[in-house]
Amino acid sequence: MSRMLTKIALPIAAALIVFSLIACEQQKNQEPAMSTQSANGDVNTAILHARAVQTVIWSMPAVNYDLMLQEMLTKTPGKVGQVIYWGRPLDWHNQTLTPNPDALYFMAFFNTKNGPVVLDLPPGNDKGSFNGNIVTVWQMPLEDAGLLGYDKGSGGKYLVIPPGYKEKIPAGYIPLQSDTLGGYILLRSNFKSHSDADVQASIDYGKRMNVYALLDAAHPPETVFTDVKDTDFDSTIKYDASFFDHVNNIVQSEQWLDRDRVMISLLASLGIEKGKPYQPTDQLKSTLNSAAQDAHNFLYAKYDQGFPPFFSATSHWMYPTYPALVKAAQDSYVDPDTYPVDERAVAYSYAFIGLKRLGAGQMYLISIKDKDGNAFDGSKTYKLTVPPNAPVKQYWSLTAYDRELHTLIKGVNRASRSSQIPELQKNADGSIDLYVGPKAPDGKDSNWIPTDPNRKFELMFRAYGPTQALFEKAWVLPDAEKM
Template sequence: MPSPVRHSNLHRISPVFIASLLVALTACEQKKAEAPENTSAQRNGSTSDLVHSRAVEAAIWGMPAVNYDLMLQEMLTKTQAKVGQVIYWGRPLDWHNQTLTPNPDALYFITFVNTKEGPVVLDLPPGDDNGSFNGNIVTLWQMPLADAGLLGTDKGKGGKYLILPPGYKEKIPAGYIPLQSDTLGNYMLFRANFKSHSDADVQSAVNYGKRIKVYPLAAAAHPPETVFTDVKDINFDSTIKYDASFFDHLNNVIQSEPWIDRDRAMIDALKSIGIEKGKPYQPSDQLKSTLNSAAQDARTFLYAKYDAGFPSFFPSNSHWMFPSYPDLVKAASSSYADLNAYPTDERAVVYSVAFIGIKNLGGGQMYLFSIKDKDGNDFDGAKTYKQTVPPNAPVKQYWSLTAYDRELHTLIKGVNRASRSSQIPELQKNPDGSIDLYIGPKAPDGKESNWIPTDPNRKFEFIFRAYAPTQALFDKTWVLPDVEME
């Protein structure tokens, strides 16, 4: 360690050196005095840019969880239902259900559960002469845990699915189908199938769906009665809101859930936009303005990526697409086990358009999306289109074609029906068994039974559903032609 300078040696320091040092220090002080305002402006601008950038990334990363929370909060605020109970739509879905791309040709039953107090049982009925179902059980992040029903884990026999909380280590009782979740919040979509839209068949599906039982494992010896709430007359709106409120829902998730290891890199990023576990979220007006802008930029990115399309399902010139990206299907079905892949951008696109995850896509059901007509143009609600469904559709249950609002990805508001399906006995068939469906603001003469109405002031999009699809769909020996403008 060097020796301290002794007072007696100070006389050895050159006066020239001291003078030079004083000049340099004075110049530094002058520069500091002249530049504080500019430096502050630069620093504030840089910070604002960083907050905006991190908010955009947070919106993309958090999309499936916010999607979940929007549905949960809509249930909690607009209905009498609670977590651990079941809401259902007691008639085929219409535009009052503003969830993302729902199926109007099955009855929806949804239950949200939370395993904070321990495992939760979903006791599902077997398929029989009284009914059948297709179900999916997912985490709060909409990662699929299991498919249920005829082509699910239980193979139509029903079963007691047991959702386990994160890190659960206790012995699993016999007779259950264990599902290890990495979140406390989870939910199930249970679609009760019906033979037709007749009142009798719909009521039969309602009765079948009410055989669901939801209860804590701790109460398995004497399960409490499951509470069902019919929400068919409620304006149930869980559309994605691309404004500062998006981050209110993201904060709900952060406050209520443990961090998943793969997402811990977001902890500091979220702190920079005011979201921190265990602390109140109180964004200033300035921050809200930044968050509004960031949410809109996230929307622009996701919309452009969606508009570019998913991979084509049929030959490359077809505009009927897979409902997702191959990398996302692989990652989600394996519970994101591959440490070298985490397709958050692709995940955000899918969950900005739809909800629910499917463990084995193409098993119980297959979806085909179309956002462009045969000529590659967007669908215009003021024009009329024709979709021909060839004979011998490759399904064991049913097929359907549904039109959705292109911007909101919901059932088109104000129309009296959203789809046509093979469950409709009055559908007119061509001599070869094919069916021509017409989509537009007005039914062509004599084609009312085969018509799907649109809003002439809005663009739209399609999903073709194949329930219990057969191999002919995947072998492409049966091909769905593109939608054509009439």
């Protein structure tokens, strides 16, 4: 019996040894494969994350555009080819990026898919004037219009021409060749003061503009105007996966520009392809959320570094953007050796619209730090003295914005003070002391801009119709000083 068991056990033991050796070998072979698969998964996620970050940076001006367009289409009765306007000076219910609360905004989105579009703009006269800008989907400036624009206040019929259009342009139009189908015009109807009568006069003047297709030029239809002053209009940049919904909107509605063709396969890896539905998985959405936040951190840090100082090396008043971006946009990005995508993203993360001739019709100065080089704190009060004889033909204004959102500060009853305000208190020499803070200093309410004590803020000084004294630095705006 013992000998028989031995005969049986020996083969079994040998088999077990063989199976064990085979199992060990299989495990050796499997371990590298599993490790490689895991590593590849990490690499793929990292690549998608990096591509999503770059997509946010590259697409910023177009997404900025689409946010405003979608807000109009979903929150108001307004439609493409019509005009929405704000029938009172802007307040915090308008959450566009760094808007001007000292002019009335008229905005018209247009689309040239079916042919050229006419923007018939009124001449300036004693009853009104405007400053206007016409841009593409990418907010590249096509032309400035109005008193200090191309028409020099005489008005005119600006004709936006779609890409690839070959037909002859009729006489009597100011042709603007666009490289996108869509675009919009922002018309700022000026007013003499914030009085009800002057505001109404500004509304009546702005309503003299007309938007229609060139095909209807013989008998233009009446333009539809919609007052959206009571609408909570929010086009702030959303740094999450929803950002890419707007990227998809642009890809589906516009043709690819040659300079951006490198993005085609990059976006395809994120599920965004022309002519195909965009249906990101939950896992991809998680990556997109993280990437959007990283892009935001990058842009915020770059903005926080500041733009070139305007008045002097020590001044905290800066140009409103990067000179390289201004030149590229004015030249329609034709230089094959430059494409300031990062700079463009920073600019359109805090503002909208593009100017063909920055400094002609209007000039903007930005300050994000006080005289001592510290960020503005909404719980503190600051004083800014505007020297006499401000170098403007029209008006100047100072506006406070939310530092994080770059919008009018929520919940306050005013956003700015300007030379249009007749009750502004002046000093004996003609200078004006302005106060920015959570509470007006005693007796200074007329010169005060309120802030949210729980949030940081930033300042923008606007000069409408600036004169040479500003650019020659013969007139210098001092830094705001903490009281």
